[in-house]
Amino acid sequence: MSIEVSRQVDAITFEVIRHKLWSINEEGSATMIHVSGSPVVHATDYNFGLYTAAGEMAVIGVYLLVPVYTGSMAIREFLTRFADVADGDVFVINDPYIAAEHQNDVQFCAPFFHDGRLVAWIGCMAHQVDLGGTDAGSWCPTATDTFQEGLRIPPGRIVRGGQVNQELWDIIIANSRMPFTVSNDFTAFLAGLRVAAERLHELCDRYGPDVVAAVMDQSIEAAEGGLRALLRELPDGQFEHTSYLDRPRIDGEPGVELLKINCKMTKSGDRLIFDYDGSDVQSPAYGMATRAGTVGAVATLMLCLFGSELPWNHGLMRPVEVVARDGLCVTAVSPMPVSGGAAGANWVAMNAAAGCIAKMVSFSERNKGLAFGPGDGSWQLAQFGGLNQYGEPFAAMYLDSLLWGGPAFEDRDGVDSGGAMVILGGGTQDVEQQEVGQPLLYLWRREVPDSGGAGRRRGGNGIEFAMTPIDTEEVSGVIATHGTTLPNRTGIFGGLPGSCARFELVRNANVLDDLAKGRALERLEDIDGDYEVLPGVSAGLPVAAGEVVNVRLQNGGGYGDPVLREPELVLRDVRNGAVSRDLATRIYGVVVTDAGELDAAATDAARQAIREQRLERMRPPQTSGDAQPAPPLTGRWAESLRFEARDGATEVSCGHCGNVLGVLGSDWRELAGTVSLATEELGPLIVLPTALEARQFICPSCATSLWVDVFPVDGPPWTDFTLI
Amino acid sequence: MDAFIVASDIGGTFTDTVTIDADGVARRYKAPTVPEDPAGGVLATLELAAQAEGVELRDLLARVSLFAHGTTVATNALLEGRTAVVGLLQTRGFGDTVSIMRGFKSLGLDEDGVKNFRSMVKQELVVPKRLTREVGERVDYRGRVVAPLDEDGARIAIRELHDLGVEVFAVALLWSFKNPDHERRVGEIIESELPGTLYTLSSDLLPRLGEYRRTVTTALNASLRPVVAHAVENLAGTLRERGLAAEPQLMQSNGGLAPVAEIDREAASTVMSGPVGGVVACEYLGALRGNRNIVATDMGGTSFEVGLILDGKAHIANSTWVGRHELALPSVAVRTVGAGSGSIASVSHGLLRVGPESAGAVPGPACYGRGGEQPTVADADLVLGYINPDNFLAGRLTLDVERARAAIGTHVAEPLGLSVETAAEGIKTIVDSRMSDLIRRATIEQGHDPADFVLYAYGGAGPSHAFSYGAELGVSEIVIPLTASVHSAFGVAASDLTVAEELSDPLLSPPGTTDYARAIDAAEINARFERLGERAIARLARAGVETGSPRISRSVEMRFRFQIHVLTVPVGEEPLDDDGVRALVERFIETYEARFGEGSAFVAAGIELTTFRVVLSVPGVKPQLRMLESASGGAPAAAATRPVFSAGQWTDARIVDRGELRPGLALDGLAVIELEDTTIVIGPGQQGVIDDYGNVVISDREGGANR
Numbered sequence A: 001m002s003i004e005v006s007r008q009v010d011a012i013t014f015e016v017i018r019h020k021l022w023s024i025n026e027e028g029s030a031t032m033i034h035v036s037g038s039p040v041v042h043a044t045d046y047n048f049g050l051y052t053a054a055g056e057m058a059v060i061g062v063y064l065l066v067p068v069y070t071g072s073m074a075i076r077e078f079l080t081r082f083a084d085v086a087d088g089d090v091f092v093i094n095d096p097y098i099a100a101e102h103q104n105d106v107q108f109c110a111p112f113f114h115d116g117r118l119v120a121w122i123g124c125m126a127h128q129v130d131l132g133g134t135d136a137g138s139w140c141p142t143a144t145d146t147f148q149e150g151l152r153i154p155p156g157r158i159v160r161g162g163q164v165n166q167e168l169w170d171i172i173i174a175n176s177r178m179p180f181t182v183s184n185d186f187t188a189f190l191a192g193l194r195v196a197a198e199r200l201h202e203l204c205d206r207y208g209p210d211v212v213a214a215v216m217d218q219s220i221e222a223a224e225g226g227l228r229a230l231l232r233e234l235p236d237g238q239f240e241h242t243s244y245l246d247r248p249r250i251d252g253e254p255g256v257e258l259l260k261i262n263c264k265m266t267k268s269g270d271r272l273i274f275d276y277d278g279s280d281v282q283s284p285a286y287g288m289a290t291r292a293g294t295v296g297a298v299a300t301l302m303l304c305l306f307g308s309e310l311p312w313n314h315g316l317m318r319p320v321e322v323v324a325r326d327g328l329c330v331t332a333v334s335p336m337p338v339s340g341g342a343a344g345a346n347w348v349a350m351n352a353a354a355g356c357i358a359k360m361v362s363f364s365e366r367n368k369g370l371a372f373g374p375g376d377g378s379w380q381l382a383q384f385g386g387l388n389q390y391g392e393p394f395a396a397m398y399l400d401s402l403l404w405g406g407p408a409f410e411d412r413d414g415v416d417s418g419g420a421m422v423i424l425g426g427g428t429q430d431v432e433q434q435e436v437g438q439p440l441l442y443l444w445r446r447e448v449p450d451s452g453g454a455g456r457r458r459g460g461n462g463i464e465f466a467m468t469p470i471d472t473e474e475v476s477g478v479i480a481t482h483g484t485t486l487p488n489r490t491g492i493f494g495g496l497p498g499s500c501a502r503f504e505l506v507r508n509a510n511v512l513d514d515l516a517k518g519r520a521l522e523r524l525e526d527i528d529g530d531y532e533v534l535p536g537v538s539a540g541l542p543v544a545a546g547e548v549v550n551v552r553l554q555n556g557g558g559y560g561d562p563v564l565r566e567p568e569l570v571l572r573d574v575r576n577g578a579v580s581r582d583l584a585t586r587i588y589g590v591v592v593t594d595a596g597e598l599d600a601a602a603t604d605a606a607r608q609a610i611r612e613q614r615l616e617r618m619r620p621p622q623t624s625g626d627a628q629p630a631p632p633l634t635g636r637w638a639e640s641l642r643f644e645a646r647d648g649a650t651e652v653s654c655g656h657c658g659n660v661l662g663v664l665g666s667d668w669r670e671l672a673g674t675v676s677l678a679t680e681e682l683g684p685l686i687v688l689p690t691a692l693e694a695r696q697f698i699c700p701s702c703a704t705s706l707w708v709d710v711f712p713v714d715g716p717p718w719t720d721f722t723l724i
Numbered sequence B: 001m002d003a004f005i006v007a008s009d010i011g012g013t014f015t016d017t018v019t020i021d022a023d024g025v026a027r028r029y030k031a032p033t034v035p036e037d038p039a040g041g042v043l044a045t046l047e048l049a050a051q052a053e054g055v056e057l058r059d060l061l062a063r064v065s066l067f068a069h070g071t072t073v074a075t076n077a078l079l080e081g082r083t084a085v086v087g088l089l090q091t092r093g094f095g096d097t098v099s100i101m102r103g104f105k106s107l108g109l110d111e112d113g114v115k116n117f118r119s120m121v122k123q124e125l126v127v128p129k130r131l132t133r134e135v136g137e138r139v140d141y142r143g144r145v146v147a148p149l150d151e152d153g154a155r156i157a158i159r160e161l162h163d164l165g166v167e168v169f170a171v172a173l174l175w176s177f178k179n180p181d182h183e184r185r186v187g188e189i190i191e192s193e194l195p196g197t198l199y200t201l202s203s204d205l206l207p208r209l210g211e212y213r214r215t216v217t218t219a220l221n222a223s224l225r226p227v228v229a230h231a232v233e234n235l236a237g238t239l240r241e242r243g244l245a246a247e248p249q250l251m252q253s254n255g256g257l258a259p260v261a262e263i264d265r266e267a268a269s270t271v272m273s274g275p276v277g278g279v280v281a282c283e284y285l286g287a288l289r290g291n292r293n294i295v296a297t298d299m300g301g302t303s304f305e306v307g308l309i310l311d312g313k314a315h316i317a318n319s320t321w322v323g324r325h326e327l328a329l330p331s332v333a334v335r336t337v338g339a340g341s342g343s344i345a346s347v348s349h350g351l352l353r354v355g356p357e358s359a360g361a362v363p364g365p366a367c368y369g370r371g372g373e374q375p376t377v378a379d380a381d382l383v384l385g386y387i388n389p390d391n392f393l394a395g396r397l398t399l400d401v402e403r404a405r406a407a408i409g410t411h412v413a414e415p416l417g418l419s420v421e422t423a424a425e426g427i428k429t430i431v432d433s434r435m436s437d438l439i440r441r442a443t444i445e446q447g448h449d450p451a452d453f454v455l456y457a458y459g460g461a462g463p464s465h466a467f468s469y470g471a472e473l474g475v476s477e478i479v480i481p482l483t484a485s486v487h488s489a490f491g492v493a494a495s496d497l498t499v500a501e502e503l504s505d506p507l508l509s510p511p512g513t514t515d516y517a518r519a520i521d522a523a524e525i526n527a528r529f530e531r532l533g534e535r536a537i538a539r540l541a542r543a544g545v546e547t548g549s550p551r552i553s554r555s556v557e558m559r560f561r562f563q564i565h566v567l568t569v570p571v572g573e574e575p576l577d578d579d580g581v582r583a584l585v586e587r588f589i590e591t592y593e594a595r596f597g598e599g600s601a602f603v604a605a606g607i608e609l610t611t612f613r614v615v616l617s618v619p620g621v622k623p624q625l626r627m628l629e630s631a632s633g634g635a636p637a638a639a640a641t642r643p644v645f646s647a648g649q650w651t652d653a654r655i656v657d658r659g660e661l662r663p664g665l666a667l668d669g670l671a672v673i674e675l676e677d678t679t680i681v682i683g684p685g686q687q688g689v690i691d692d693y694g695n696v697v698i699s700d701r702e703g704g705a706n707r
Helices: A011-035 A066-081 A166-174 A179-207 A209-232 A291-306 A345-361 A431-437 A511-516 A567-575 A581-588 A600-617 B038-053 B057-062 B073-079 B097-103 B151-163 B181-193 B211-241 B260-270 B275-289 B377-383 B401-416 B420-444 B462-473 B484-494 B522-542 B578-596
Strands: A046-052 A057-060 A090-093 A105-114 A117-127 A156-160 A237-248 A256-268 A271-275 A320-323 A381-387 A393-397 A440-447 A463-469 A474-480 A502-507 A530-534 A537-544 A548-552 A635-637 A641-646 A649-654 A660-663 A673-677 A692-698 A705-712 A721-723 B004-010 B014-020 B026-032 B064-071 B086-091 B132-135 B145-147 B168-172 B199-201 B249-251 B257-259 B294-299 B304-310 B320-322 B325-327 B334-337 B343-348 B351-358 B454-458 B478-480 B497-508 B551-560 B567-571 B607-618 B640-646 B649-657 B666-668 B671-674 B679-682 B686-690 B696-700
Touching: A011 A046, A011 A057, A011 A117, A011 A179, A011 A209, A011 B351, A011 B420, A011 B578, A046 A066, A046 A179, A046 A209, A057 A066, A057 A209, A066 A090, A066 A105, A066 A117, A066 A291, A090 A179, A105 A179, A117 A179, A117 A209, A156 A166, A166 A179, A179 A209, A209 A291, A237 A345, A256 A345, A291 A320, A291 A345, A393 A431, A431 A440, A440 B097, A463 A537, A474 A548, A502 A537, A511 B145, A567 A581, A600 A673, A600 A692, B004 B038, B004 B484, B014 B038, B014 B484, B026 B038, B026 B484, B038 B057, B038 B211, B057 B064, B064 B211, B064 B484, B073 B211, B073 B260, B073 B320, B086 B151, B086 B211, B097 B211, B132 B151, B151 B181, B168 B181, B168 B211, B181 B199, B199 B211, B211 B260, B211 B325, B249 B260, B249 B275, B257 B260, B275 B294, B275 B304, B275 B334, B275 B454, B275 B484, B294 B420, B294 B462, B304 B420, B334 B420, B343 B377, B343 B401, B343 B420, B351 B420, B377 B401, B377 B420, B401 B420, B420 B462, B420 B640, B454 B462, B454 B484, B462 B478, B462 B679, B462 B696, B497 B522, B522 B551, B522 B578, B522 B607, B551 B578, B567 B578, B649 B666, B666 B671, B679 B686, B679 B696
Parallel strands: A271 A320, B004 B064, B064 B249, B086 B132, B086 B168, B168 B199, B294 B454, B454 B478, B649 B671
Antiparallel strands: A046 A057, A046 A117, A090 A105, A090 A156, A105 A117, A237 A256, A237 A721, A256 A271, A381 A393, A381 A474, A440 A463, A463 A548, A474 A537, A502 A530, A502 A548, A635 A641, A641 A649, A649 A660, A673 A692, A692 A705, B004 B014, B014 B026, B249 B257, B257 B497, B294 B304, B304 B334, B320 B325, B343 B351, B478 B696, B497 B607, B551 B567, B551 B607, B640 B649, B666 B686, B671 B679, B686 B696
16 A cells, blocks of 8 residues: 655654655665675766655665666556565666666665555665676677677566565576676665665654655655746747767778757746657667666756756656657667667767757746756766786776766856766776776876867866776777767857767787886877777777777867957966867967966957957858747847847847847847858867768857857758747 | 863864863863964963962963863864965876866765756865876886886976975875885985975875875875974974973874874874864763763854764774865764754745855854844744853853844744744754754764764754754763863863874785685784884884883774775784684674674675774873862752743743752753853753763653653
8 A cells, every 4th residue: 555645744844854864865875885896886876766655756866867767767667567566575677678778777676665555665776797798797889689788687576575586686696797796786785775764664653654755745846846937937939959879880881870869848838848759760789778768868967957956856857758759769679789778879868958958948047057068978988807917807897987077057167077967976986996906007097188168168178098908918898989970068159069089099009118118108199009099889899918098088068159268267277287278279269378378469369360260251141031930039048149029029139249130030040140160170179970060150240159069061950949 | 289281172263271180170261262373372271270270370381291282273274275385296197186086076065065066066176287297107006116207207397396386295106005115206306306395295194095085185284284383383382481391292183192293294184183172072071971882962153063982982984074175094083064053044945944054153143143144043042042142152242032033034934934933943953853864874874873872962052952963863861061162172181192003005815715814814914013013103202202001902994805995893902813814804794794784794705904004092191080069058049940942832941050060960851051151951851960070961851762
């Protein structure tokens, strides 16, 4: 029997219990990580949450966020599928086609009964280091169907009535290359669930289960109410953004192909609908995501966007609907391979949604500060296996790949090396900790200058890390990502994209010899050997002792036109090595002297020259004449545009100089000048495939950059907003 | 004349000094701290002491057998950015260790902070990137030199940093704790290039695995050396001039005293010098009262701090926090949450929150009448009648009840549709509940049920709130020490001289080990402890301390292999044999399962002994507290009362003042004891008994646990 929530709890009791629920969740979570033996868990690829009896997220930990939502999906699945959910049960699932991002993410969910009634659920998840499949670590980037990937665990009981279902447990363990670690993680799950349940019992004994359940529900309602109120303040309309998944061609030929992921977000009243039907269909290659992964990614975005001011729970998803037919790259169905679905098409979908929301909230002076460009670009899987320095088998996923730069906001730069949104509280381990456990010696782990997108507010720079096998003959790498041939992390309101992802290898090298000779190795090019840029996906990549593999991350996009950045901030960046002098001059128009001082006069001139060049190269506005069917609007669109309701239409002017651009038609960009940008004008670490080109939309009068984006060369661009 | 023990706690606002004479009579003195001259506040209290004793200051100082002090000089310097400019030297390829921060942008943030992507940014770097230089060199995980030290490069880097205005250096190279040669050579180059310049080597300060925390700690230590040295020298010099003969001692974060001469190399070991005094005082009082497990709680204006005494000893953690910086030096574990009497109550989206924002000292709570508009916990305490507006800070500030009522009315009561009293009680309930949640976490994380503890409460607001947050935890007793208002200073007087040495030099057993004595050589363990013991003795000798018969405590950090978190397991004084190794591993597994549940031990993975530690302590002259004297007859004066709003209604609470206290006096709650600078509340259903030392011991009137 499940609990009925009806009563209202007073504000004081509410706050007391709310904080206790948070503490309980932290306690369960802390227990789980302490017991877990997995380095991946310690590097925060896990989460813990308390859910309502109906499976809504009530209290959420701050680590990997997507699985918190898939946990909610899983609980609803258990409730639908099993009529006999009982006290002492613990359910398990990792089936991505039902409720997980990918097979590694094993979730345990325990119904919490008090006095015979179902009051809540407690859920936890941690990325398992290996569950079988063709590649050690169970990311199987070259799999062509799901049967080559890790073990799929359908919804079921791992514990029934307090007794471990040893047969199921053993089946799972038997399919892992790292049985000890997986078994220990499962023990950790149970320990965390038990501690949280004990504490929930104490809470229910003291305040009554009805009150505890009511607090969860009220908290969700408060978040929902807050979000709906915020949405009502914004204009109705459709907001659109497209991003691309680049991956190896499925015909096995060299090169990449692009999958389009299009998001049309409709906002009406206090509701949001994310529609991905305009995205490309699934295909048997790395990076396909299931519906669970995609909806979970949208939920992550909603939490991070609106949870800074509102309670963090399911209330932020109640006004949201995600629409996409089955069989798209964002809603892959069996037997499509999905082991990369934890961070493939669903991340691109999250980026597209982030673009839509940024465009929407920027219509509100009060809420424009929430806007940021795509938060997380690509997960650069760097997994290595073989024999470690102690002669034991090992498989290790380097969480260093999490240390990308964050997106810029209206009023602050992106966070350097550690901007991840999907794991807010996350990070990686010390170099020394990695080196004592795995037979790979780092040559460097450092921040990459100019890797964040330029802007009035700069995107965060991210890291690169290079390693060579040591005390072992060879390791085998599984490296895979998207975003190596295009930037997923576009800037907003005139900011530029952050750097692309890249994997590099120096073959036939003996870097330890180079080091022993005292050679200063600053760059890969300094190493004797054969340098190559690796494709986005390589499974079973042999790296011999002395060879060097380098991973450089995809980083945050900028906010606003770079020539508007305060010169002192650019100077500070130059002094700290975050921005090169070349980029400072070329893109920011800020001249730093050889002595490291600001040259104000030269800076003014450089900035003026940049604006003039833009005007010279500009394709002038070309108005089609068709008007947006929206009611006339007065207001602003962040710093780029101003609107004035005039004569039944919306007059648009430049947000920077006030120059009138014209009457708002079907696409605001028709009113702006267009400059086609060469890739080097985006930044030194950016590439584009031939099918795409970068365009900058500028005010034809003051030449300030209003928006920069990447569009198909031969296809129609999308429409940022269509107000209704 | 007889000798005195004198201990001072130089706090941010006040300097407290406790004197204990040969008869064990403790007296306390308070004077405002002079931020730019810490010696000033100490002298002022000593003048007061001399007056009270009826002697000249010089005579008093001449009789001092031990002068020890705790100071916030290091903490304040860090928080206010008044430290020396550090240049940091790192291994080539790893110069961004500090700025990368292992990617953890949320370090040091609280619940609200970690959920706020919008405003979540890293803390300010302990060394800006422009003052960091890389040096060509590399050592591997076994301590082998992979790349030789580029001495010329190091020399150039040191020069460049010097030209940029660097005053002190920190050297933190990879794996230096395995092989310190390169760091030591860099140190020599600094000495030859810039004679007399202070520097800290990470392999000296913190020979432990984990370059991020080692680097940050080394840099912070370097930056603090001149500041702490100056403050300590200034104080010692001033006191010497006035006639102090004893070598002053300073409280360290680890809860032990060190001669000031020893502090110089490890300036950062004093950052918790203030707060840990209170915990040590609880350890001492607990021993007197027979309490082995204690939760030590200090509720002040902006924060609430919790320390633990486990089996009679203050619990020590591997690191501590200063703002958002983690300092990886052993420290008495003190957990902090932003809940204090200055915590602000606010309503948004119909939800009532208290803290973590604080009104601080300026403008302070609304009732201070210094321009604070927001309602705080102090305002609630005043409105509810717990606090006497005329007895705050010994009457130095009269509190304004009407302002407090207005602030609560406008910002909490009206938006929620509650009466002012109900809203005020709500604020108190929330903050008390938050504090008990923190205490719970602190005990649970060490594998203990809070109900098995006795709770001690001190600090400005602890004695008036403990009856509530203590009751919620189910502790058997709540103790408010007579010395509550000068508790830290009292703890300084009660500490031992302590040196600690540690070494990260792992021993491990392969997966599947069944007989640990065969995999881990007892002789290897013994050799490590011997080496550490010798080093510790040498340090004491260097500091000119008579070692006599120091107490030696040895411990080792252990974990299951492939895990990250370690547990500290005590090791006996005798050398280990094979059975000793087996017993050690068993003890580790027992401790582990006690914490994480039966069957949670990851035995299949094998065991790793990571860090070995030896702590030597030389017991000082302990204060022999004299018991509170029985009242010299006569019935207490007619009981005074005051209305207090409790459990939704106004009730007459008994008001008791200092003069009425005598051993054995039992007071039924609701009662308020008003001391000169402390207000103690005994809650409804509770009874407070004055013990022989003058402490107020609160327990449930029915004799059971506080529930």
